[in-house]
Amino acid sequence: MNRAVFLDRDGTINYDNGYTYKLEDLRIYEDIMPLTKKYYQAGYLIIVISNQSGINRGYYSIQDMQSFNKKIEKTFEENGIKISQFYYCPHKPDENCSCRKPETGMVERAIKEYNINLNKSVIIGDRDDIDGKLAKKLNVKFIKVHGYDAHKK
DSSP: OBOEEEEOOBTTTBOOOSSOOOGGGOOBOTTHHHHHHHHHHTTOEEEEEEEOTTTTTTSSOHHHHHHHHHHHHHHHHHTTOOEEEEEEEOOOGGGOOSSSTTSSHHHHHHHHHHTBOGGGOEEEESOIIIIIHHHHHHTOEEEEOSOOOGGGO
16 A cells, blocks of 8 residues: 655645646745655655635636646656646535545545555645644644645735
């Protein structure tokens, strides 16, 4: 079985400008590369899980998001890290889907597709109320980065 790092995207990998999707807005946090690389070199799969309600809100397209993700993937590759998969939830909070974090759908899908041992995996994110809550539901180690501040939004 594989171990994985479930890595949040906006606010964890890249600075979150609110519905961030434009390539020119991609700014990656300096500390996320060494942290992720440590796990990657230890044999963990790197899997990005991200709420992307901007799609269903009509702010940007799936193609816009995929282009943004490709640029992130390329930057990680340039730093010696392979991202195995990007999972995303396009739903708005009021759509009550099972994939929108802190619900567990994206992680459950990754577990099946990549034969992941959840007990030996970790979630890295910037928000206690979303990423931390997801980790708690799954009983997985949570590493908080960048100290999300709800008052900034």
